[in-house]
Amino acid sequence: MTDTVFSTTLLPAEDACRFDPPTYPCLIVILGASGDLAGRKIIPSLYRLFLLHLLPRDFAVLGCSRTQLDSPLFRSRLQHSIEQAGADMSRWQEFSEKLYYQQLLYEERASFDALADAIARISDTHKTGANCLYYLALPPFLFETVITLLGQAGLAAEPSGAWRRIIVEKPFGSDLQSAMRLDAILSDCFQERQIFRIDHYLAKETVQNILAFRFANAILRPLWSRKYIEYIDICALETLGIEQRAGYYEKAGVLRDMFQNHMLQLLSLVAMEPPAQFQTETVRTRKAAVFKALRPFALENITDHIALGQYTEGAMDGHLVPGYRQEQGVDPQSLTPTFATMKVFVDNRRWQGVPFYLTSGKRMREKETKIIVQFRDVSRSLFKSDKMLCCGPNRLTFSIQPQEKITLSFRAKNPGPVMCFRPIDLEFCYAGDRGEGLEAYEKVLIDCLNGDQMLSLRQDSEELCWAFLTPLIQDCEQCIRTEQILHFYPAGSPGPAEAEKIRMNQ
Ligand SMILES: NC(=O)c1ccc[n+]([C@@H]2O[C@H](COP(=O)([O-])OP(=O)(O)OC[C@H]3O[C@@H](n4cnc5c(N)ncnc54)[C@H](OP(=O)(O)O)[C@@H]3O)[C@@H](O)[C@H]2O)c1
Known part of the structure; x- marks a missing residue:
C-alpha cells in the first residue's frame, strides 16, 4: 500500500497569471468547416474563449467547405451540437452573429x-482589418492543393501592417519525403513565422507543466541526467479502437498516428536542455537538438528495440469487441500496427545510455497517458537487507490522461521499532484546480491569435522526427521484418508480451 500525501496549497491566479485577450482584430477562416474537427473542437473552443472574454473585441469566423450550406444553416447546426455538448448558451446569439459560411471547392481557383471576396466583405463588416488566421481542418491529402490556391488567390500575402497565419493540424506528411514536399509548398506561400504546425496534445496543461516543473524548480536540475535517472517511460494508451477511421488508420498505423508527433514531442520536453531564456525560438531550438541526438534504429537488430502489435478480438468492460482485422474497412490480412513499444536513446552527454521507452496502443486495458521518470536506487551498501528496501526507488510521474497530476514517489520510515520503509506518494492533482485553465484547442487558438509559436512545431523538428522514424516505417511497410516484430494481443489486454521483453532487455 502506498500512502498518498496531497498537496492542496494552490494560490489563486495573481496578476502574474492574468491573461489579456489578444488585441489584434482577426478573421478566423476554417477550411473544412463541415467536418468533425471544426464542429467538435474548433468552433466550441472559439465559443468558450468568447464566453471567457478571451477573443479580440473585433473578430469573425468564416467556415468553408464543399457542402452547400448558408450562414444561418451553418449557425443552427453548430448551435445544436454545442447545446448538445452542454455549453452555456447565454451568449450564443451574440457569438453566432459573427459566424459565416461560404461554400469552397478545394480544387477550383475561382472558388478561392x-x-x-468573402474575406474582404466580412473583414469590413466586423472591422477585423486584414488579419486572417486560416485553419486547415481538412483531410491531409487536400493540404497541398488548398495551400497552393490560398497562395495563388493572394490570401497568404500579408497586406501592409497586417498578418496572415495558417494552422496545419497533424498529420503533417506521411514520411520524410512528403513532409518536406508539404514544407516546400507551405514556404512558397507563407513564411515560417506565419506557419503553425500544431499538435493539440502539447497544449494540455500537464504537458506544458513538464517544462514549468523541470525548469522553474532548481532542486530538479542536478538530478535530471543519466547520473540519477535510470530510464524514462512514456506511454499513451487508449481503450478505443479505430472507430470509423479505418481509411486513415490503415495508412497511418500507430507509428505515424502517435509516435511521429505526440510521443516524440513528449520525449523532447523531458529530454531537452534548459533553454537560456524561456522564449519561443530558444525552446524550439532545444527541442530540435533532442531530435538531432536520437540514435537511429539498427534495423538489423530491430527486435531488440521495437515490438509492434495488433489487437485481436477481446473483452472490454465485459463486452466482446472485434479485432483490428475485423473492423469495417480494414484489410483482413492487414499488417498495420495498432501498438508499439520502442526503446530509444538520446545520444548526448546528459542522456547517454538512458533508455526512453515509448509505448502507445489502441484497445488497451486502460486509457492512460503518462511519463515516468525512474530514478536510480540508493547504494545497496547503505541498506543491506532487501526487506528494508521493500518498495522501489524514487519515481516522478507526470500523468496526462485521464487524470492530470504529478506524483513523486519516495520511501519513508514505517512507524514502529524496526528500520524499514514504506512507499509514500506526494501528489499534485489538477482536478478541481483548473480555474481559468484552457482546454488544449483553446490554448492552441489563443497562441495562434497572439502569434506565439512556442507550442507549434518548427520545420526542422518536424523533419527530424520524420527522418528518425521513416526508415523504420518503410521497413515495416515493405514487410521486410513486420511479421517478425508484429505480435497480436487481445483487445482489453496490456499489449503483447514481447513489449515487456524490450524493457527487460536493457
Ligand atoms: N477530428 C479530430 O478529432 C482530429 C484530431 C486531430 C487531428 N485531426 C486532423 O484534422 C483534420 C480534419 O479532421 P476531421 O476529422 O474534421 O476530418 P473530416 O471530418 O473527415 O473532414 C473535414 C472536412 O473535409 C472535407 N472532406 C472530407 N473528405 C473529403 C474528400 N474525400 N474530398 C474532399 N473533401 C473532403 C469535408 O467537407 P466537405 O465535404 O463539406 O468539403 C469534411 O467536412 C485532419 O487532417 C485530421 O487528421 C482531426
Whole structure:
C-alpha cells in the first residue's frame, strides 16, 4: 500500500497569471468547416474563449467547405451540437452573429477568388482589418492543393501592417519525403513565422507543466541526467479502437498516428536542455537538438528495440469487441500496427545510455497517458537487507490522461521499532484546480491569435522526427521484418508480451 500525501496549497491566479485577450482584430477562416474537427473542437473552443472574454473585441469566423450550406444553416447546426455538448448558451446569439459560411471547392481557383471576396466583405463588416488566421481542418491529402490556391488567390500575402497565419493540424506528411514536399509548398506561400504546425496534445496543461516543473524548480536540475535517472517511460494508451477511421488508420498505423508527433514531442520536453531564456525560438531550438541526438534504429537488430502489435478480438468492460482485422474497412490480412513499444536513446552527454521507452496502443486495458521518470536506487551498501528496501526507488510521474497530476514517489520510515520503509506518494492533482485553465484547442487558438509559436512545431523538428522514424516505417511497410516484430494481443489486454521483453532487455 502506498500512502498518498496531497498537496492542496494552490494560490489563486495573481496578476502574474492574468491573461489579456489578444488585441489584434482577426478573421478566423476554417477550411473544412463541415467536418468533425471544426464542429467538435474548433468552433466550441472559439465559443468558450468568447464566453471567457478571451477573443479580440473585433473578430469573425468564416467556415468553408464543399457542402452547400448558408450562414444561418451553418449557425443552427453548430448551435445544436454545442447545446448538445452542454455549453452555456447565454451568449450564443451574440457569438453566432459573427459566424459565416461560404461554400469552397478545394480544387477550383475561382472558388478561392470568391473566398477572397468573402474575406474582404466580412473583414469590413466586423472591422477585423486584414488579419486572417486560416485553419486547415481538412483531410491531409487536400493540404497541398488548398495551400497552393490560398497562395495563388493572394490570401497568404500579408497586406501592409497586417498578418496572415495558417494552422496545419497533424498529420503533417506521411514520411520524410512528403513532409518536406508539404514544407516546400507551405514556404512558397507563407513564411515560417506565419506557419503553425500544431499538435493539440502539447497544449494540455500537464504537458506544458513538464517544462514549468523541470525548469522553474532548481532542486530538479542536478538530478535530471543519466547520473540519477535510470530510464524514462512514456506511454499513451487508449481503450478505443479505430472507430470509423479505418481509411486513415490503415495508412497511418500507430507509428505515424502517435509516435511521429505526440510521443516524440513528449520525449523532447523531458529530454531537452534548459533553454537560456524561456522564449519561443530558444525552446524550439532545444527541442530540435533532442531530435538531432536520437540514435537511429539498427534495423538489423530491430527486435531488440521495437515490438509492434495488433489487437485481436477481446473483452472490454465485459463486452466482446472485434479485432483490428475485423473492423469495417480494414484489410483482413492487414499488417498495420495498432501498438508499439520502442526503446530509444538520446545520444548526448546528459542522456547517454538512458533508455526512453515509448509505448502507445489502441484497445488497451486502460486509457492512460503518462511519463515516468525512474530514478536510480540508493547504494545497496547503505541498506543491506532487501526487506528494508521493500518498495522501489524514487519515481516522478507526470500523468496526462485521464487524470492530470504529478506524483513523486519516495520511501519513508514505517512507524514502529524496526528500520524499514514504506512507499509514500506526494501528489499534485489538477482536478478541481483548473480555474481559468484552457482546454488544449483553446490554448492552441489563443497562441495562434497572439502569434506565439512556442507550442507549434518548427520545420526542422518536424523533419527530424520524420527522418528518425521513416526508415523504420518503410521497413515495416515493405514487410521486410513486420511479421517478425508484429505480435497480436487481445483487445482489453496490456499489449503483447514481447513489449515487456524490450524493457527487460536493457
Ligand atoms: N477530428 C479530430 O478529432 C482530429 C484530431 C486531430 C487531428 N485531426 C486532423 O484534422 C483534420 C480534419 O479532421 P476531421 O476529422 O474534421 O476530418 P473530416 O471530418 O473527415 O473532414 C473535414 C472536412 O473535409 C472535407 N472532406 C472530407 N473528405 C473529403 C474528400 N474525400 N474530398 C474532399 N473533401 C473532403 C469535408 O467537407 P466537405 O465535404 O463539406 O468539403 C469534411 O467536412 C485532419 O487532417 C485530421 O487528421 C482531426
